[in-house]
Amino acid sequence: MDWSNMRLHAGAGVLSLLMFCMARSSAAAAVPPVRVGVVLDLTSDLGRKSHTCISMAVDDFYHKHPNYATRVELRLKDSRGDLVKVAHAAEELMDKNAEVQAIISPQTSSEDAELFAGIVEHSNIPILSSSTATSPASSSSLRSRFFVRTAPNISSQAAPIAAILEAFAWRAAVLLHEDSPYGVGLLSALVHAFQGSRGLTDSVAVPRDATDSRVDAALLALKTMPTKVYIVHMPPALAARLFRRAVVAGMMSEGYVWVTTAGVGNAADSLPNPGDIDYMQGAVSLRPYVPATDQVRSFWRRFKARFRQENPGLEHDDPTVPVTLLWLYDTAWAAAAAAETTFRTAQPTAFIDALLVTKFDGLVGRFGLVDGQLQVSVYEIMNIIGNGARTVGFWVPGLGITTSLYPSGARKELKQILWPGETAAVPIGWNKSPSRGSLRVGVPVRRGFTEFVEISTDPSIATDRVSGYCIDVFNAVMARLDYTVAYHYQPANANMTYDELVKLVHDKKADAVVGDVTIRSGRMKVVSFTTPFTDTGWSMIIAQKDRNNSMWIFTKPMTPELWLTSLAFFLITGFVVWAIEHKINPRFRGTPWKQLGILFYFAFSTMVFSHKEKLESNLSKFVVIMWVFTVLILTSSYTANLTSVLTIQQLNPTMNEWTDSDYVGVQADSFIEGMVREMGFDEARFRRYTSMDQYADALDKGSDNGGVTAIFAEVPYLRLFLSRYCQGYSMVGPIYKSGGFGFVFPKGSPLVEDVSRAILELAEEDGLTPIDNKWFRHPGACVGRRSRGEDDARLGLWRFRGLFLINAVVSCFMLLIHVTMVVSRERASGSQLRADTEATTGVMPWLRAWLQRFDAFEGPQGEPVHNCQGTVEENPLQGPATGADLQDDAMGDSDSTPVGDTDSGRNAASIPVSEENSRLVGGSSTRPFPHEPAPPALAPM
Incomplete structure (x- = not known):
């Protein structure tokens, strides 16, 4: 092996590596550092921990990316917990000489967070806030894109809180919040999430610097409410004071429910004072879910070691680490990642543009901003027990509450919770026995229809006696709920309208109102109603046409005056025709009895148009034509009216049948007036009534006699009227929709659903029928209409006066013409008449001679x-x-x-x-x- 060559190549490699490192060092030295300002309260334990966390994040980032050209240089400013110094520190960092590219603000104070949110509006320097104390409005992208929220949005907690209330069937809650934009920021989100059967009964604002007496007063007001479910949305320090005073007030005992937001849940293991957690025993809290990964556990170990190293003077064995430091760590990491992109461009918004698109896997999960905010999907539900918090479940979007994050095996419920008072029994969420005694129920004062509500003096007791249909239904309902009721009546309420009475509940001067109170949309905006316990809707009643089974029913269609007048005109017409025809028509001749028979037969045969006698004179023909026309109208009207009497049980007037002479009745002080006015009725045609007797009297009289044609009222009142006046009246026409009668409770009262359920149970078990029979079906109390109503529907002479007048004028005129013609003819040829009259002496013989001559038959040609x-x-x-x-x-x-x-x-x-x-x-x-x-x-x- 050629060791010399190997040594040569190794030396060349080391030389190349050294040259590369020297080049990168020169390049790094050539790039100026990115300065990031940090404002902290170094006098507090949390401020010192935040400084350690940010420093660790920057060091860890460059340890993982050693070849990055940029370096983040931290510019630290100590605010010392003073809001003025916070503003001054921010001003110094934003000065041009500071040359900072961004500011990190980890403050948990809502005032500090809101201050930075306001400063960013006048600067183009991005501010990264990992504070959970910032209101949703401050972090909205609509305010400024330079304010970036790297902690979970508090409004996202509304849905998990609503799910907790639904899981335990709590229908109402009271919100206790800090009196700041941060505290109010959750209110609107809760209202939206509680839409449906749940709602906020009230909200109580507590100032951050409130004294103990101020906190005690707020808790006392809550204690007197029936709702016992409280939602606490405050910073940890203020929440700890609130729970401390709640223990003194006896409100951390059995029956109470306390649900805290993430502001408390995130700091449950690191409260300002070690003993504060003892006052929160049994509370349920939320906090964003952070997986316990190896990376997170490594961070806790390294953080504790470094914090002890940087703060050797502090005495602590194992410093508590709030979960909020995890978001602060990821915030500093994101700032370092954005700084690497900044030096490559000269754009003034390069840093914020890079930050908004930065994505990486951080300690709390995937880091990514949406609309300038960090999105957190899963919340952990904890039960504060002992010295810490125990996880009892999770809330996952689309899945709801589960005991596990794995949908396949998760149960949609929570694990066992130990509630205040160290009890495992789930509180019902409202108090059946308020501290002030029994439930205060107001009742209206009725001027009529006392069957629904009546207040009378009972000599056997010291107070007034309340009775009626509504009272019996309410007593039956509350007996099922095992609730004590005390009815309150004040003489001052006698002149109150129903809207004013409802306002008493809204103003918390009464716990409920029981009576014939109609459910209206306007009233539901200020109070809550139970389900209706009566028929719903409103309609009208009218006076019926009376049915008569008498053998003389055929005489009912016409009044006696019309009968007598018609008979008289039959005879008069027959006489006129006979008088004209008997001189020239042999069919009207004969003995006096035969002529009288012909007169009657001809007259009455015209009633059925069966007369067969041939008439010779045009005068008599004209008389008969007019009389036949009169008889036609009379018989047609008689037939129609008789048909109505025999077959039609009631009249059903429609809107097209109303005339300007018709009056309508309405119940006084009722919403019906407005509804009838919208139907097109003139208010001048209204007549207002308050009792059943007034209804009956007005309908019997009719519009022409000071009464009305119909009366509009709600169906329960009409049912009561018809149960008393069971003959001669009918409820007709369509039933228009309305809410019916319901019991009134304060907005969001938990009693509303329980009472509504009890009403439905009574109805299903037929428990309301005995109460209906007691008040709406009085044995032996049924009365009929007065006789005046019968005459109003009959055909009267007054309606046909014009017809009879015309016929009388025609008959008289034709008879007069006939007499004139006879007299003229006799005078023209009057030799025989003069002979007969001259042969007589005296008036009677002369008159007899005239009558004999008048009765003489002349024949069709007039030749005697x-x-x-x-x-x-x-x-x-x-x-x-x-x-x-x-x-x-x-x-x-x-x-x-x-x-x-x-x-x-x-x-x-x-x-x-x-x-x-x-x-x-x-x-x-x-x-x-x-x-x-x-x-x-x-x-x-």
Whole structure:
């Protein structure tokens, strides 16, 4: 083996390596360092640990990347825990002479974090904050892209907290937070996460410098609330003081629930005072999950050793290391990685641009910024027990709460938790027995419909007695929940509206309101309602048409006045027609009794249009035409009304049937007024009522008599009305949607869901039926309508007055014309009349002569013939007719028996006639047809 050659090659390799190292050293010396400012409170233990952590991160970075050209040079500023000095240190670092490329701010104080978030708005120097005390608004990318949050966003904790409440069926909680932007920052996220059956009952702000008395006052206010689930969102120091005072107030005992955010969970192992954890026993806390990798364990060992080396004067055996230092370590590592890219470009935003895209596997997992914030997906749920915190589960997005991070074998629950008071029993989350005594329940004062709520004086007890349907339902519900109730009524509430009464609950002057309180969307914004315990919706009632089983029901459609008037006009019309026709029409002739029969028969046959008498005069025809028109309207109206009485059980008026003369009734002081107004009703047509008797009286009167056509109200009130007035009224039309009646509780009260569930259980078990029967079905209390309602639906004379007036005028006018014509004709040819009247002496004989002349039969042609039976017309075929022949002809009709078959005292067979004349003689008329010439008379044989 040629050892000399090997030594030669080895020497050349070593020489080359030395030359390469010298070249890299020269290049590194040629690149100026990247200065990064750090503001710390070196007077605190956490500040000194933060300095050690940042230094370790920079050294570890360059130990792993020895060939990088850049080097990060830390510019340390001690703020000494003073906010003014923090601002001064930041100003010095941002000065041009400092030439810093970025500032790292690991402060846990919310004031420090908010200060840096405000400073960055006026500077282009990136600020890297690993503080968990920064509000979400401060770290928003919309504020400034130069403020980078390298710690988990506090708003991401809202979903895990909501999942914890859901896991234990707690429906409400109270938020206790620091009075700062950091403390308020979680509020909106919780409200959004609690949408549904869970909600925040209240939020209490505690100043950072609050005295013990101030904290005690806040805890006392919480203690009087029924909600016993508290969410604590504070920095560790303030949270430790709060729990210390909670122990004194007896609120870290059995029945209470305390859930803390990551601000406490991250520092559970490194609280300011070693004894602070003793006051948090039983609390449940969150913290971002950090895998216990070999890299993390190595960091803890090296950190503790280096911290002892850098702080030899401090006495500690094993310094506690908060988990927040892991994010600070990754922050310093990210700054060193971005610095390597910065020297290659002269862009003023080179550092922030490089930082925002930096990605690597850090101590807490994959480091990567989204919208300028570090994203943390998994949260660890811990139970503070003994001297530390025990993991009881995890929260994973999309999976929820699990006992393990491995979905295949994970159970969707938490491990056993030891709650305050060292009990394993899960607290119910609200207190059944408030410290002030029984539940204070307010009741409304009703002016009507006292069946729902009534307050009366009971001499046997010192207080007022509360009763009613709503009270019985509430008592039954609360009895299932084993809850003590005390009803409170103040005379001052007598004039309160229901909205004002609801506001008492919102202002915490009452624990609940029980009564006929309608669930409305506007009210739900300030209070919570249970599920409805009555029918929902609103509709209207009207007065029914009465059904009558009487044998005289056919007389019901018309009033007696209309019946009598119609009968009178039947007789008057028959008389007018007879008076006009009896002189010229043989069908209206005969004996007085026969003429009277014809008068009545003709008059009443027009009612069914069955009259067959042929009329000769145009005057009588006009009278009959007008009368038939009147009879047609009367019979049509009668038929329609009788049909309604016999077959229709109720009227169903629609919006198209309302007229300007219709009034509508509404319940006083009700939302129904606004709803009816939106339907198009004029408020001037409203009439307001408060009791069932007023409802019935208004409907019976009707709109024309000071009442109403219909009354709009909620369905429970209408049901109660119909249970009392069970005859003559109906609820008609559609049922419009509304919330129904519900019990009122403060916003987010845990009682809402329990009471709602108890109402549904009562309904399913038919437990509400006895209460309904007690208040809505009164045996023997059913009353019918008053008789006035019957007459309002009948046909009255007043409605047909115009029709009868026209008919009366026509009849009188036609009769007057006929009389005038007769008198004129008699005066023109009055020789016979003068002879008859001159032969008589006295008024009565003269009048008799006039009547005999008026009753004389003239025939169709108006040519009188005198005999003992009246006037006759000579038949050109048969000669003069006898009285018997005339009488038979007058009483016959157009199809009467032929003359040849009558008993006329002559032998018709002995008269030879032609076939044509035979047909003519056998006809019904004694005169030729108007369109044929009269045949010549036949000579006797």
